[in-house]
Amino acid sequence: MNTTASQAAFEAAQQLIPGGVNSPVRAFKSVGGTPLFIAKGEGGYLIDIDGNRYVDYVQSWGPLLFGHRDESIEAAVIEAVRNGLSFGAPTLAETELAKEVVGLFDSMDKVRFVSSGTEAVMSAIRLARGFTGRDDIIKFEGCYHGHSDALLVQAGSGAATFGNPSSPGVPADFTKHTLLAKYNDIESVKRCFEQSSGVACVIIEPIAGNMGLVPATKEFLAELRSLCDAHGALLIYDEVMSGFRASLYGAESITGTKPDLITLGKVIGGGMPVGAFGGRREIMAQLSPEGPVYQAGTLSGNPVAMAAGLAAIKKLKAHAPVLATLEARARRLVEGMKTAAEANGIALHVDVRGSMFGFFFNDAPVMNFDDALRSDTARFAAFHRGMLEEGFYFACSQFETGFISTATTDAMIEATIEASARVFGRLHG
Ligand code: KE4
Secondary structure, eight states: OOOHHHHHHHHHHHHHSGGGSSSGGGGOTTTOSOOOOEEEEEBTEEEETTOOEEEESSGGGTTOTTOBTOHHHHHHHHHHHTTOSOOSSOOHHHHHHHHHHHHHOTTOSEEEEESSHHHHHHHHHHHHHHHHTOOEEEEETTOOOOSOGGGOEEOOSTTOOBOEESSTTSOHHHHTTEEEEOTTOHHHHHHHHHHOSOEEEEEEOSEEOSSSSEEOOHHHHHHHHHHHHHHTOEEEEEOTTTBTTTBTTOHHHHHSOOOSEEEEOGGGGBTBSOEEEEEOHHHHTTBTTTSSBOOOOTTTTOHHHHHHHHHHHHHHHHTTTHHHHHHHHHHHHHHHHHHHHHHTTOOOEEEEETTEEEEESOSSOOOSHHHHHTSOHHHHHHHHHHHHHHTEEOOSSTTSOEEOOTTOOHHHHHHHHHHHHHHHHHHOO
16 A cells, blocks of 8 residues: 555654644554545545545544535535635524524533534533532543543542543643543442532533443433432533434433533534534523623634534434434444454454444453453554555544444445455454
């Protein structure tokens, strides 16, 4: 596979951009090799600047539910562009997308648009703190909620539940109100509540995608809801990744447990920069200018981004059963890969939720981050490289999730399974 142009491009980019990328995961650090510079996308394919074509299972880390260059989204963006790129004033498109989104989530009366998932989560946490008058928040090891300071925490020493900064540049004071619990472990959440002087919110990816794909159990989410109610804390579902990917109506429609606030991103922008957070009327009423909790953004609700998001959400609503089709394709993919791996003595733990799929080089079920960390990341890296050479573009980390788009055909799935058998044959158990 010739990647000379990407190699030269990566060298040049590193002279001007830290690590040569504008988001760390893209640098291929955990899988090795040169990140591929992409020239264009076509349906279910990516084409790099050396002309190599790949079946794309990353889809910009989730946004492209309809694949690259979807005609209806592209037409909507071009039409919007012809009216101007941005006004810094309200537009009808924002209200129209808000109506679509609020109509899909039982637990949402109002929504505010921002320009990224990080902004959505950062704002939702400030709103929860403003609404409750409390400072502490609880998050889960292995869940990622964007890079705002209070959420860049790692487990403290020993039994301590208060988090320490996971990145230089984050003062300890900024994370001293963040407590860490273990995913799918309600006793660990109880310990956090016991150690806190007042919890504003618990934030969780109800279908975690940032430690690999690890869904929370229905029982765990129900117990989490009860704990939050008992302590007067808000429950925030971070569905930036799982929103519109696992279900059209949110994780609440799958698990039966309703959150107080939901954060969204990725698919809601159809490939353009959009994040959102929403919830019950009395909570959202605290948000400026209606209420005292400040939050703002120059390009929030940008009309071009709204047009892309509106086209994507309308298309999904018009073809709602498509998520079941994508789930069947995702299941065929990972079950086929699992069979091919096991035929070569390699253990693979797989799971799907709607159009999201995950696989761990792990011989045991993965219920939390500790389990995920026991996966064989060296073998994942070798698999990732081997599949690239075969023409299949998977997420460049064991701790990410894969995606099926409507442009991912059955033929692509079968070709992927066949290629995985060749790669597993070279990896051997
Ligand atoms: P952004 O700020 O990257 O739009 O969203 C942050 C975020 C918040 N919540 C969840 C559940 C997320 O998955 C994300 C972002 N996801 C990563 C992929 N694991 C984005 C890829 C990247 O960081 O480049």
